[in-house]
Amino acid sequence: MAYSEKLIDHYENPRNIGSFDKAAEDVGTGLVGAPACGDVMKLQIKVGADGLIEDAKFKTFGCGSAIASSSLVTEWVKGKTIDEAETIKNTDIAKHLALPPVKIHCSVLAEDAIKAAIADYRAKATKKADAAE
Amino acid sequence: MDHFARLGLPAALDLDAATLDRAYFALQRQWHPDRFVSKPPAERARASGEAASVNEAYRTLKDPLSRAFYMAERAGVELPGDGKTIDDPDLLMEAMEAREALQDAGTPEAVDKLAAEARQDVQKALAGLASLFLANDRAAIRKALLRLRYLDKFAEEARARRMNIERSTA
Secondary structure (H helix, E strand, O other), X not given: OOOOHHHHHHHHOOXXXXXXXXXXOOEEEXXXXXXXXXXXXXXXXXXXXXXXEEEEEEEEEOOHHHHHHHHXXXXXXXXXXXXXXXXXXXXXXXXXXXXXXXXXXHHHHHHHHHHHHXXXXXXXXXXXXXXXX | OOHHHHOOOOOOOOOOHHHHHHHHHHHHHHOOHHHHOOOOHHHHHHHHHHHHHHHHHHHHHHOHHHXXXXXXXXXXXXXXXXXXXXXXXXHHXXXXXXXXXXXXXXXXXXXXXXXXXXXXXXXXXXHHHHHHHXXXXXXXXXXXXXXXXXXXXXXHHHHHHXXXXXXXXX
């Protein structure tokens, strides 16, 4: 099976590996897994006061396509609003990395991870707003 | 006929390995093609069909983990297939931390220690499953099986990690 150059680049030089403090108010954490293949993916966003995602980090234990998909998403979301980041589709990820059909599920995992991170951030923001009232 | 009935055994998770072996070898002898060489084609075909079913039943039930997944399917427990994701935080945090610890393990001994702990977790989870099947608690069975999948994956990764360490120090 031939993998695309972009995929191999993200796999060999993954961007933004690491973690933020998941208890921090400005951090949203998404933790998702694909039990059929035993993959687990953590994707975190750090949102600035202006509402833009200023940084993103990930940690993925899984195959090369799962690592590349999460690496790509962390690059894509930086500088976006959370509403914009939420529109990222797994099909965009799969297309950009030219994922082979058997690896499409890796891009689904990355889409679910960013959505979960955004949901976590929103839940924190709502809680904070409620507490301020 | 389900795999347990095929081997004439009760449908239980805590199946005794020796009992399973005995049932399998007896049926394998009974349907062995050598005993049907001089029989009419219809009987030969039946015997080879029976032998194949017995083999499949044995393969499915021999490994406790595979047996647990088979019993879950039989009980109508739905597990996420390819491309389906889960977001159970406790389970995934446990899996993530285990994989991090494995990544940090730098010696074969350190890897073996983690693998041994994971094996104990598998044994404990399987022991707990037996009563969940008796109670037919589908939600709890599903949760336990997802955890077992991750523990099984961990065992596979631990073997790979050990090989990599040995290769790099050889």
